[in-house]
Amino acid sequence: GAGVSQSPSNKVTEKGKDVELRCDPISGHTALYWYRQSLGQGLEFLIYFQGNSAPDKSGLPSDRFSAERTGGSVSTLTIQRTQQEDSAVYLCASTSRIGSSGANVLTFGAGSRLTVL
Amino acid sequence: AQSVTQLDSQVPVFEEAPVELRCNYSSSVSVYLFWYVQYPNQGLQLLLKYLSGSTLVKGINGFEAEFNKSQTSFHLRKPSVHISDTAEYFCAVSPSGGYQKVTFGTGTKLQVIP
Numbered sequence: 001g002a003g004v005s006q007s008p009s010n011k012v013t014e015k016g017k018d019v020e021l022r023c024d025p026i027s028g029h030t031a032l033y034w035y036r037q038s039l040g041q042g043l044e045f046l047i048y049f050q051g052n053s054a055p056d057k058s059g060l061p062s063d064r065f066s067a068e069r070t071g072g073s074v075s076t077l078t079i080q081r082t083q084q085e086d087s088a089v090y091l092c093a094s095t096s097r098i099g100s101s102g103a104n105v106l107t108f109g110a111g112s113r114l115t116v117l
Numbered sequence: 118a119q120s121v122t123q124l125d126s127q128v129p130v131f132e133e134a135p136v137e138l139r140c141n142y143s144s145s146v147s148v149y150l151f152w153y154v155q156y157p158n159q160g161l162q163l164l165l166k167y168l169s170g171s172t173l174v175k176g177i178n179g180f181e182a183e184f185n186k187s188q189t190s191f192h193l194r195k196p197s198v199h200i201s202d203t204a205e206y207f208c209a210v211s212p213s214g215g216y217q218k219v220t221f222g223t224g225t226k227l228q229v230i231p
Contacts, residue, residue, distance in 0.1 A: 005222040042123075042223030043161075043207060056218055091161070100121065104149065104211045104219050 002026075004109035006092050012115045013082055021077045023113045025094030032075050033106060034067060034097070038088040046090075049075065081117045089113050118203075119144040124224035129200045130198055131230050136191040138225045140208030150191040150221070151209040161207065167191065168213070178202065182199055203229045 005024040023031050029090050034046040045059035049069045050063040060066070064082075079086055090113075093106035120143045132135045142148065152164040165176025169192060172184040178201075182193045208222040 035221070043209075043217060043221035045197060045220060057164055058218075093161075103152070105163055106153075106161075106219060108196055110160045 004092055004094055004107055005091075006109035006112050008112055009110065010113045010115075012117065015084060016081050018080045019077065019082055021079075021090050021092075021114070023058070023075045023077070023092030023109060025073065025075070025092070026107055027073075029094035029096045030072065031067060031095045031104070033093045034075070034077050035091045036088045037091055038061070041088075043091065046077070079114075082114075083084050083100070084116045085089065085114045085115055092110060119148065119218075120219045121208050121210050121222035123208055123225050125225050126223065127226045127228065129228045129230055132200055133197050135196050136194065136202075138206050138227065138229065140191045140193065140222060142189050142191065142208070142210045144189075144210060144212065147213045148210050149213050150182075150184060150202065151178070151211075152176065152191075152193050153207045153209060153221075154204050155224075164193070164206070174227075184194045184229055190198065193211050198229050199229070200229050200231060202227060 007022045012026040033048045033049045035043045037043050041097045044052050047067045064080045089111040091111045093108045094103050120139045125178045142203045150167040153161045154164045156163045156194050165174050167174045167184045180195050182191050184191050205226045211217045211219040216230045
């Protein structure tokens with residue numbers, strides 16, 4: 001697609017429910033990132049996929065969070081048993097190399113705003 | 118591992134005045150550096166990047182940044198700000214070479230006062 005697409009744009013859920021957030025990256029971009037943006041916290045790295053390599057899960061805050069990327073394209077971030085502190089905007093980004101330098105210039109989606117009541 | 122520090126959470130500045138947003142990073146390897154901007158109710162977009170070569174990098178909307186390796190800094194500057202520059206600015210760092218994790222700072226909110 002022309003840009004990074006995220007759905008849903010807004011999700012309101014009750015504490016304890018599971019949620020799934022979807023990211024459709026730019027066609028041909030092989031690296032995909034998830035970040036969480038909370039008020040006053042900046043962008044918190046969650047997880048990063050690159051091609052067929054094992055994902056870097058070092059930023060996932062707890063075992064309630066998981067993500068997968070199917071077919072090297074669409075990614076789903078799942079939060080189980082949501083808590084109020086999970087409320088945030090979840091951002092997805094994809095990247096392609098700049099020429100031969102391999103720089104990680106990220107193209108972001110509009111985000112999924114999650115509110116846990 | 119890399120880290121980024123943006124010490125100023127908010128910077129108020131009068132219209133047409135100059136501004137500098139500070140960014141310092143920590144890394145044991147060579148890095149690429151970035152500034153992203155998030156306008157109100159919009160997504161993040163790239164403002165400028167340093168990959169290699171000239172340490173003075175020019176970006177969109179008249180912004181520029183200078184990479185200072187000895188001071189591990191990548192401060193963002195604009196000689197004369199406009200109301201439309203009101204936004205949140207994020208500094209980011211990644212190790213150079215290949216696909217790598219990109220680490221962001223906590224952001225600086227620039228408030229341009231008419």
